[in-house]
Every structure is written in structure tokens, then in C-alpha cells.
Amino acid sequence: MILTGYIKDTFAASRLLKFSTDSNFIHVDYSYKIFNHLERSNGFIWNAMMRAYSQRNHPQKAILLYKLMVEKNVCPDKYTYPVVVQAVSTRVDALEGKEIHSHVLKMGFDSDVYVGNTLINMYAVCGDISDARKVFDEMPVLDLVSWNSILAGYVQMGDVEKAKLMFDQMPRKNVIASNSMIVLFGRSGRVSEARQLFDEMDERDLVSWTALISCYDQNEIYEEALATFTEMYARGITVDEVLIISVLSACANLLVVKTGALIHGLALRIGIDSYRCISGSRDAPKSDIPKNVATDLWTEVLKGF
DNA sequence: GGCGTTGCAC
Numbered sequence: 001m002i003l004t005g006y007i008k009d010t011f012a013a014s015r016l017l018k019f020s021t022d023s024n025f026i027h028v029d030y031s032y033k034i035f036n037h038l039e040r041s042n043g044f045i046w047n048a049m050m051r052a053y054s055q056r057n058h059p060q061k062a063i064l065l066y067k068l069m070v071e072k073n074v075c076p077d078k079y080t081y082p083v084v085v086q087a088v089s090t091r092v093d094a095l096e097g098k099e100i101h102s103h104v105l106k107m108g109f110d111s112d113v114y115v116g117n118t119l120i121n122m123y124a125v126c127g128d129i130s131d132a133r134k135v136f137d138e139m140p141v142l143d144l145v146s147w148n149s150i151l152a153g154y155v156q157m158g159d160v161e162k163a164k165l166m167f168d169q170m171p172r173k174n175v176i177a178s179n180s181m182i183v184l185f186g187r188s189g190r191v192s193e194a195r196q197l198f199d200e201m202d203e204r205d206l207v208s209w210t211a212l213i214s215c216y217d218q219n220e221i222y223e224e225a226l227a228t229f230t231e232m233y234a235r236g237i238t239v240d241e242v243l244i245i246s247v248l249s250a251c252a253n254l255l256v257v258k259t260g261a262l263i264h265g266l267a268l269r270i271g272i273d274s275y276r277c278i279s280g281s282r283d284a285p286k287s288d289i290p291k292n293v294a295t296d297l298w299t300e301v302l303k304g305f
Numbered sequence: 306g307g308c309g310t311t312g313c314a315c
Contacts, residue, residue, distance in 0.1 A: 082309035117310040148311040210313040
């Protein structure tokens with residue numbers, strides 16, 4: 001492109017930069033070199049570069065680039081703000097978020113649904129649910145992502161009642177919304193409500209199953225977690241690493257419970273359950289387990305596996 | 306002209 005001179009063509013150059021930032025095999029620093037050598041740039045080129053920084057764990061560089069963009073009088077467009085607001089969300093910086101939000105208002109992009117959705121998400125991530133709600137309430141057009149984003153805000157706050165209210169008001173619900181509610185019910189110890197919602201869903205995905213299994217995990221119903229996994233597996237659903245971790249967690253805890261019960265049973269048989277260090281009883285005299293008994297215990301426990 | 310937003314584990 002340099003030889004033919006096509007590098008001077010802004011559109012052609014923008015395609016080159018986009019190719020570079022989209023490739024997992026090209027370092028973001030190399031993309032920046034391309035970016036820096038382009039003679040004429042436009043909004044698209046700046047947006048692509050900021051997005052590359054944000055996606056590759058350099059949100060601060062994305063924000064700095066945005067400030068440089070404003071300094072250089074390159075006009076931000078409606079595509080710029082989802083990228084910048086997203087970068088701010090990653091850094092969980094509410095103050096910087098407010099500043100960017102004021103730019104959005106000044107530029108008049110607050111009516112764009114993509115911009116609004118990222119703002120809801122940004123405030124929710126920063127734990128500023130009332131500001132998230134304010135953005136939501138003032139948006140001229142809401143879509144499914146807007147509803148899911150504000151719902152996620154209440155889920156993060158652990159506000160079951162507000163989340164339920166939102167969920168019920170949604171004009172259309174998708175699998176993401178239901179999954180969020182299952183997660184919230186799980187965290188709040190409302191296992192039967194989680195299960196009921198799961199059963200009522202028309203469409204479930206891997207996240208739905210993972211959310212339910214981890215709900216059982218978190219509420220220490222490990223047998224049910226494994227039973228759910230078995231049911232899922234029987235249906236031929238492909239698993240991923242997140243699900244496997246939830247299942248392993250259930251297995252490990254079940255093992256702890258079983259081992260605990262096994263040790264207790266052995267302790268009863270050997271007749272040392274009244275010892276304070278085992279039963280925790282205040283009345284029992286404090287004593288150590290004799291060495292040979294402890295060894296016998298572990299031999300028995302290991303046989304159980 | 307081409308670009309942007311939401312959910313699961315430890």
C-alpha cells in the first residue's frame with residue numbers, strides 16, 4: 001500500500017488499520033504505529049484505535065486517545081462514545097464517567113440507544129444505580145439491551161425486589177434477562193424461585209444451566225447441583241470451563257461433607273466424639289487424639305475414596 | 306463508506 005500510494009487513501013488506510021486491530025496476532029503497539037503514520041485520519045480511524053486499546057486491556061490509553069482526539073479537533077461521532085464509556089467502565093471510575101457523560105450531552109448523542117446503554121452499564125458497574133436509572137428513564141428509545149443493563153445493575157446491587165419489578169415490566173424478555181434473575185435468586189438464597197424461573201424458560205443456554213448449578217452450589221445443595229449437571233449432560237449440551245468449575249466446586253464440597261460425616265462416624269465408633277477438639281462441646285475435657293487413633297482415622301477415610 | 310451496547314465460576 002505504501003508502494004502504490006494507497007496508504008494515502010483514508011478509506012483504504014482505515015481498512016488496513018481495522019484489519020490490524022482485529023487480528024489477534026498483531027500487537028496493539030504495531031496497530032498504533034500504523035495509526036500514527038496515517039497522513040489524514042477520520043473518526044473511524046480514531047474509533048478503531050481506541051477500541052483496540054480498550055479491548056486489549058489498555059482502557060486508560062483509549063481514554064487518553066479520546067482526549068487527544070478532542071484536542072486535535074477530530075469530531076467524535078456516535079460510534080466514539082460506546083468505546084470511550086466502555087473503557088471508563090473497565091476502570092470503574094465514576095468521576096471520569098461523569099465527565100464523559102457530560103461530553104455526550106454536549107455533543108447531543110444522549111438519544112442514541114447504544115450510547116445510552118453503555119452509560120447505564122457504566123453507572124451500574126460503578127455501583128451508581130440511581131444515575132444508571134436516571135439515564136434509563138430519560139432515554140427516548142429503549143431496547144432489550146437497555147432493559148438487561150439496568151436489570152444487571154439491580155442484580156449487582158443484590159436488590160431482588162427492584163430487579164423483579166424491572167423483570168416483570170420488560171416488554172420482551174430474552175435468555176440474558178432470565179439468566180440474570182437466576183443468578184440474583186441464587187445469591188439471595190431464593191433457590192425455589194431460581195428453579196421455577198429456570199423451568200419456565202422457553203429457551204435455555206449454557207449460562208442458564210451454569211447459573212442454576214452455581215445457585216445450588218452457593219446454597220450448599222451440592223447433590224442437586226450434580227443432579228442438574230447430570231440432567232444437562234444427558235441432554236447432550238456442550239460444556240465449557242465455567243460450568244466445569246461450578247461442577248467441580250460442587251464435587252469438592254460434597255466430598256468435604258461426606259468426609260466430615262465419615263470422620264464423625266469413625267469418631268463415634270472409636271468413642272472419642274465427646275472430646276472437645278472434635279465435637280466442639282464446652283463440657284467435654286480438652287484432649288488430643290492419640291497418634292495411633294489419628295492414623296487409623298485417616299486410613300479409614302482414605303479407604304472410603 | 307466501514308465501527309458501538311447486556312448475562313454464568315473460583
